[in-house]
Amino acid sequence: MTAALEIENLTVAYGNVVAVRGVSFVVPERQVVALLGANGAGKTSLLGGVSGLIRASSGRVRVGGVDISGLPAQKVARRGLRLVPESRALFPDLTVLENLHVGAGRLHRAERDRRVERAFDLFPVLGRRSRQAAGTMSGGEQQMLSIARSLAADPRVLVLDEPSMGLAPMVVASIVETIARLRDEGLTVLVAEQNARAVLPVADRAVLMARGQVLREGPAAEVREQVEAEGYLGGATL
Numbered sequence: 001m002t003a004a005l006e007i008e009n010l011t012v013a014y015g016n017v018v019a020v021r022g023v024s025f026v027v028p029e030r031q032v033v034a035l036l037g038a039n040g041a042g043k044t045s046l047l048g049g050v051s052g053l054i055r056a057s058s059g060r061v062r063v064g065g066v067d068i069s070g071l072p073a074q075k076v077a078r079r080g081l082r083l084v085p086e087s088r089a090l091f092p093d094l095t096v097l098e099n100l101h102v103g104a105g106r107l108h109r110a111e112r113d114r115r116v117e118r119a120f121d122l123f124p125v126l127g128r129r130s131r132q133a134a135g136t137m138s139g140g141e142q143q144m145l146s147i148a149r150s151l152a153a154d155p156r157v158l159v160l161d162e163p164s165m166g167l168a169p170m171v172v173a174s175i176v177e178t179i180a181r182l183r184d185e186g187l188t189v190l191v192a193e194q195n196a197r198a199v200l201p202v203a204d205r206a207v208l209m210a211r212g213q214v215l216r217e218g219p220a221a222e223v224r225e226q227v228e229a230e231g232y233l234g235g236a237t238l
């Protein structure tokens with residue numbers, strides 16, 4: 001089992017507040033790993049440390065075996081790790097198509113068009129709305145566009161922070177199905193979610209965090225038992 005992403009002893013702090021304390025786990029190639037935990041568990045901070053958005057205090061991160069520890073986000077992205085942030089971070093005044101072009105970066109036109117077509121195939125609504133300003137799309141459509149924009153860079157590892165946030169159950173289901181499809185086509189995915197119920201069915205493995213540390217890590221079905229026992233399933237703690 002090759003690891004696409006290895007996180008080793010990662011610590012992330014904001015001044016005196018330690019948000020992530022010595023976290024280690026791997027994301028195997030072509031698998032979906034769900035990063036679970038209640039509000040404030042440290043999921044976003046961990047993803048920040050992994051993606052280079054936040055400088056980790058200590059620890060190592062490797063993508064495809066290559067050490068990327070300490071690199072800034074842009075360089076981490078170039079090494080094949082793309083983060084879809086909770087905020088979605090679209091360019092609201094640019095059209096859907098223009099946002100996808102930004103994601104694809106500088107490429108030969110044929111390759112760029114191929115990636116745009118692929119985005120429209122994954123999320124047909126984006127094709128129908130290609131000339132619409134991103135900021136005027138619905139929440140679900142914006143989440144799809146944010147994922148599609150990251151995918152346009154052809155990443156090795158896709159990292160998503162709370163993709164279900166604020167979305168109706170049917171939209172969440174469709175996004176989760178897309179995550180499973182991407183995995184089946186060979187992508188490696190790390191997805192942070194308070195909403196364990198939504199992602200566990202498609203996850204291969206899961207990592208349950210609490211107070212900045214890993215409570216449990218393993219095959220999704222095994223972690224699910226603990227998630228249920230501790231009342232994390234819907235996101236809220238009992």
Ligand SMILES: Nc1ncnc2c1ncn2[C@@H]1O[C@H](COP(=O)(O)OP(=O)(O)OP(=O)(O)O)[C@@H](O)[C@H]1O
Binds near residue numbers: 014017019041194
């Ligand atoms: N910029 C910051 N400055 C200081 N403390 C922060 C900052 N960002 C997060 N924290 C703290 O770090 C801890 C972990 O927060 P984090 O956002 O990583 O949790 P989370 O698991 O993503 O939560 P949620 O599910 O609500 O998104 C919390 O105690 C939070 O208050």
Ligand SMILES: [Mg+2]
Binds near residue numbers: 044045086161162
């Ligand atoms: Mg978060």
